[in-house]
Amino acid sequence: MKEYNIALYPGDGIGTEVTEEAVKVLRALERLYGNFKINLTEFDWSARYWRKTGKIVPDDYLDILKEFDAIMLGAVGHPALIPDHISLAPLIEIRQGFDQYVGLRPARLLPGITSPLAGKSFGDIDLIVVRENSEGEYVDLGGRFKVGKEDEVNVQTALHTRKGVERILRFGFELARKRGKHLTMATKSNILKYGMVFWDSVLADLSPEYSDVAVDKYHVDALTMNFVRWPEKYDVVVASNLFGDILSDLAGVITGSLGLAPSGCINPERDYPSLFEPVHGSAPDIAGRGIANPIAAIRSAAMMMDFLGESEAAERVEQAVIESLADGSVRTPDIGGSATTAEVGDDIAKRVERAKKRE
Numbered sequence: 033m034k035e036y037n038i039a040l041y042p043g044d045g046i047g048t049e050v051t052e053e054a055v056k057v058l059r060a061l062e063r064l065y066g067n068f069k070i071n072l073t074e075f076d077w078s079a080r081y082w083r084k085t086g087k088i089v090p091d092d093y094l095d096i097l098k099e100f101d102a103i104m105l106g107a108v109g110h111p112a113l114i115p116d117h118i119s120l121a122p123l124i125e126i127r128q129g130f131d132q133y134v135g136l137r138p139a140r141l142l143p144g145i146t147s148p149l150a151g152k153s154f155g156d157i158d159l160i161v162v163r164e165n166s167e168g169e170y171v172d173l174g175g176r177f178k179v180g181k182e183d184e185v186n187v188q189t190a191l192h193t194r195k196g197v198e199r200i201l202r203f204g205f206e207l208a209r210k211r212g213k214h215l216t217m218a219t220k221s222n223i224l225k226y227g228m229v230f231w232d233s234v235l236a237d238l239s240p241e242y243s244d245v246a247v248d249k250y251h252v253d254a255l256t257m258n259f260v261r262w263p264e265k266y267d268v269v270v271a272s273n274l275f276g277d278i279l280s281d282l283a284g285v286i287t288g289s290l291g292l293a294p295s296g297c298i299n300p301e302r303d304y305p306s307l308f309e310p311v312h313g314s315a316p317d318i319a320g321r322g323i324a325n326p327i328a329a330i331r332s333a334a335m336m337m338d339f340l341g342e343s344e345a346a347e348r349v350e351q352a353v354i355e356s357l358a359d360g361s362v363r364t365p366d367i368g369g370s371a372t373t374a375e376v377g378d379d380i381a382k383r384v385e386r387a388k389k390r391e
């Protein structure tokens with residue numbers, strides 16, 4: 033029997049609520065297939081750990097996580113208790129320390145889901161944001177000088193390496209080859225004349241090697257507008273760390289809700305575990321009420337299974353999500369229903385397992 037060792041890091045707020053439902057679905061997959069076992073080791077890191085120890089994570093948390101096949105994260109952030117730049121630091125350290133340089137964020141308008149954009153229906157939006165996840169605007173490079181004084185100075189520097197930009201663009205090109213053969217790059221070379229002019233030049237250098245892929249680039253401000261007025265034009269969208277962060281929230285909401293949007297922080301070489309998490313955060317505004325949509329977490333778990341080699345199981349989850357959404361009777365409020373987080377998890381887990389009875 034195959035065994036997968038997974039670190040479960042539910043985190044804060046709705047992170048704990050939605051991961052519980054993702055676990056239900058993983059257990060349903062185990063029962064359905066019967067040929068793999070998912071060993072989950074749960075960590076109470078973030079605010080719960082902070083209350084006990086005054087730290088967000090133990091000092092050796094990267095050594096602990098390194099031993100797992102993958103990491104499943106809910107969401108981190110408890111701004112009422114801990115400043116965000118402290119509670120979110122481990123997530124960024126994991127992405128950078130484990131060289132999870134690909135942030136994969138698919139956005140597909142599913143059947144039965146109403147986009148906030150008028151006139152869009154199932155299949156109209158099917159894009160994937162490929163976010164540079166390891167450097168760019170997210171490097172810890174800067175400083176504060178004369179804090180609180182009138183002549184205070186703050187510096188925050190982005191870092192774009194040739195290796196970093198080239199590998200994410202190549203990943204995007206390879207992915208475009210398997211999808212719609214269209215790659216779009218977000219830029220801002222009209223003003224960011226070092227970093228983004230460099231991104232443009234790497235794109236121009238690599239494009240001839242992928243002549244079967246149609247290539248275009250847009251300044252990120254225009255691209256956000258285009259995501260609203262004609263999202264159907266996009267397929268693979270490669271962006272720097274911060275641009276990809278912003279574009280992926282937008283891609284999530286135009287496909288119905290951030291509560292549906294999954295993601296993977298991938299180390300393609302598999303030198304380190306990859307991490308799977310919803311695009312959304314800990315949503316303090318709805319936390320504790322049992323109304324968060326667990327589908328983003330469930331689909332992130334499916335991306336994890338796919339990455340681990342269980343592509344049929346992953347596809348089974350996606351189908352169960354589609355069936356549940358198309359049926360429409362068990363939905364959380366963000367997509368127009370009145371069901372609870374647990375009811376949606378139960379419905380999808382049940383649909384996953386129902387496949388067994390059909391055989």
Ligand code: NAD
Nearest residue numbers: 107108109110111116290291312313314315318324325366
């Ligand atoms: P958020 O993504 O948590 O929430 C934005 C909005 O979307 C809120 O109105 C929220 O209720 C709604 N929403 C999000 N997920 C939902 C779901 N599953 N179902 C229904 N509605 C959902 O973003 P925010 O409010 O800017 O951030 C809250 C906290 O989370 C902050 O501490 C932030 O830093 C952190 N954060 C963490 C991650 C992460 O762990 N990867 C990502 C984004 C934000």
Ligand code: IPM
Nearest residue numbers: 109120123124277311312313
């Ligand atoms: C995300 C989040 C993170 C990011 C935050 C929590 C640091 O918004 O995963 O999209 O900006 O990458």
Ligand code: MN
Nearest residue numbers: 277278281311
């Ligand atoms: Mn984000």
